Amino acid sequence: MSLSVIIAHQLVNGLVLGSFYALVALGYTMIFGVIKLLNFAHGDLYMVGGFVGFLALSAISGVVGSGWGGIFLAMLLSMIGVGCLGVLIERIAYHPMLHAPRLSILITALAVSLVLQNAVLALTGGQYTAFHTDLGFGGIHLGPIFISYNQMVLVATAAGLMVALEFFVTHTQYGRAMRAVAIDHDMCRLMGIDVSAIIGVTFFVGTALAAAAGTMAGAYYGSLWYFMGFLIGLKAFTAAVIGGIGSIPGAMLGGLILGLLESFGTQIPGIGSAWKDVFAFAVLILVLVLKPTGLLGKSEQERM
């Protein structure tokens, strides 16, 4: 395999991985935007999204099959279900804490993360759950480069969700309200915006995106377990910070950059895959030193 082919392959790998990171990072960044909370339970909502998607697919696969059609439907159901769970968590755990010191709500988020992880641990007995689908191994050959259909569908779906989100944020009434709430809660209230409802909508949308990523990851990789949200939660948070936390295009960009960094980090001559995380996180430190607000983060107050 020549170097250029390897680079092309790693580019594809990075895009797929980056799409997952970006979808999860979007939720991080949106929630941070409206209530300035680093929602550490976000990775676990991705995990719950995977399991709900799995249950939904098991329930409907008899009718719609378990190809991409069935997975899309299961993903939609998981987005709605887990989106509602996200709102419920916000109402129960975060809402009463909105005016408490920032540290208290951060610790609440860690607690929610542990509650979700341990609930799924108890329900599954810590066992890996195989996510059976009818996805094949097929794909197309672009010269020496092989791209599977699954990879194409994945990246296209993630891109579709991001375009939809962008439209929602910039062209709908709720999206405009969300951006306004991100700037100033009190002013929004004076303008007649129901801030509390907008926070709920933000949690729903952010969590639904994580659930979509969780379902797709489960179907694509073929297995689920209670701890699968931890590492991706951490990576998505990193992606959000690289892009500039609070910035939606920043989260998309950050996710893709981190995915690509990890893929190429495996390939640096002389150092093996054991060092790929060192490489990726060294870049994170570099970005923060040179541009503390992240690549697309703005230094002024607006953060959406």
Added chain:
Amino acid sequence: MKHFTRVLAAGALLAMAGGASAQAQGTLKVGVEVPTTGSEATYGQDMYNAAAIARDEINAHGGVLGKKIQLIVGDDACDPQQAVNAASKLVSQKVVAVVGGYCSGATVPVLKIYGDAHIPFVITAANSTALIPANPGNAFLINSTGDQQAITAVKFFQHKKIKTLAIVNEGDAYSQNLADLMRTAWQKAGGKVVDFETVNKGEQDYSSVVTAIDAKHPDAVFWTAYYADGGLLIRQLRQSGYQGMIAVGDGSNSVKLFDIAGKAAEGVYAFSNPIAQFLPAAKSFIATYKKEYKAEPGPYAPLTYDGMQLLVWAMKKAGTTNAAAVEKALASANGVHWLTGPIAFTKKNTLARSNFVVLEGKNGAWIAAK
């Protein structure tokens, strides 16, 4: 301290005296140290069942030295502290020998107790290399240690005409150790390690490592860690179009590998401890076990059965239950074999060969590889 040794010496004398009195009653007490409670209880119970089958067979053939064997269970609960209590209890009950030892962590601290009491100890499952330096000389390991898995793997790869190898581990002590042992053994045998990769545990996406492996075109990929992530790696390797051999270490020999990897695990090879269903000599043992206990024998049942048989063989050879004579006979065991193959020991009392068997994935289950 001096007092303590004296007490132990007295205990040893008592143990010998007990042997003498047992002779008078016509029974020989043999201790079985296994976890029968706690997280590993199923394995321990299974080992005890196997020892009981051996006892029944030996007694049906007239016992040993004219006496019947009586088993006494010492429950170590896979816990070092409880293991010490269980061992002291066995010593005070005057057993002439002990078989068992499942958890290495619980087996290391009892070595000294049996050593001080002069009781031969045949270890039938525990196989950490930490047992070797802790052995006062009275313990014999009949299960292979990790370095021997590498020897089995090298032989198998050579047999399959593999020239280049990619080794993937997960960066934890167990899998990294096996990967390093494998790399050394393979290079010593004249093979080439074209790629040596480390992945993160629980990271679902191994595509970048898969691309790196693909680029080196290895004849075989060897995964040294556990089945859950191994299943994902195998799946992604096959998805990317890798067509060479894939082999996995004993941490991945679970049938759950097929659940996660699906069709991709067909034709994957695994190295494993001798499991009854793959041992040609174990047919009647399996039948007896199923009849007695209404279940399949577990992974360490054949080894424990062999441990009992080996012990009795040594006592017969020595013509006495005297510890020194039995230990000498055990050390001289050469080519004696029952279910798991020939048993002979190195100078360090470890099994002189690798007892690892090679399995192949077929239709979602393991079969013995050719």
